[in-house]
Amino acid sequence: MRKIAERIEYSPTTIYLHFKDKQALFQELCAVDFLAFARVFERVLKVKDPVERLRKIGLTYVKFGLEHPHHHRLMFMTPHTPVDPEPGSIQKGNPDQDAYALLRLTVEQALEAGALRTDLGDADALAQVLWSGVHGVVALQIAKGNDAWIDWKPVAKTAERMVEAMIHGLAAPRAARRS
């Protein structure tokens, strides 16, 4: 707080005129981050093939997390109080503002195209697996990437392997694929 105040050249107390407390401020910051986050995914829309788009989404997620580790930590590695009271600025379910909705939608399209296995669950189930996979790559890198205990492979490589493994693992067997 005091650091922030100094940075914006105001007194610490002034911040409390705009935000109830530290948590409220971070929540707002988080909302802004989520919008920026969603905007990053606008570009993947130009990839038309659903499966290729899933690959792109995964790699984009990792790229964002690695380029903005602090934001990633705030958004995805820090529990926030039940974030109920703010359906304000960002729209759930709208793929333009809600990146999860975009992921889910793309999984749905891939399912409809018969490109993904149907025996593991619905679109939400597969979306959450994919999300978890790429999230793990970023989260481990951020939290333990500097830990000399492990002989880490380059994160970018791990991300590629992760996406390849998951997509391949979730892909419908050729027998069940309709052209």
Next chain:
Amino acid sequence: MRKIAERIEYSPTTIYLHFKDKQALFQELCAVDFLAFARVFERVLKVKDPVERLRKIGLTYVKFGLEHPHHHRLMFMTPHTPVDPEPGSIQKGNPDQDAYALLRLTVEQALEAGALRTDLGDADALAQVLWSGVHGVVALQIAKGNDAWIDWKPVAKTAERMVEAMIHGLAAPRAARRS
């Protein structure tokens, strides 16, 4: 610190006779946790088939994280200062005390058995992908599991799907399998 002091019925100062500072205390706690963590994996040794063991390792990782979320957070979601000065209590590379070594070893065995793809990297590469995958499931659950924004599937299910997808995605194609 004061809470801890109260809990152990000593004065806060006394803690500093045993630990340099809060960080040192947490580091020690972390080391203890890692030993307990490794002990959990002793039981997977009875699974002889390397690939099945990898499945078991993954599910065990998730189980541990969900049963001890605070410890998981401390161990895998919190960056610690370069942990160099303590090759003391825990042995790197010994599968009995170092769970990553066990994972890596099992991947090696699976590779030797011709059960895993060889085009994605060596044992470390595959081990890190597998670790990241299951870690992502736990980490997302801990950090965002209470977030109503997402319609979460049950974590246990997601974990199973994750393991299934990764193992299947990393498995050697039947044509390349020997035996």
Next chain:
DNA sequence: TCCGATACTTAACATTGTTTCGTAACGGAT
């Protein structure tokens, strides 16, 4: 001119990690 709202700050308070200093207890050497 007065008034109230607006925007901001200074000072103080509570909590928490940490350091300084003092003290009680104990074991051995004289």
Next chain:
DNA sequence: ATCCGTTACGAAACAATGTTAAGTATCGGA
């Protein structure tokens, strides 16, 4: 028995940080 050093501990104080209470300056309108 006395002295002394070590060990184990705590009370008080300090520093940093989130937060609140109270006060001040400015400005637009009645």
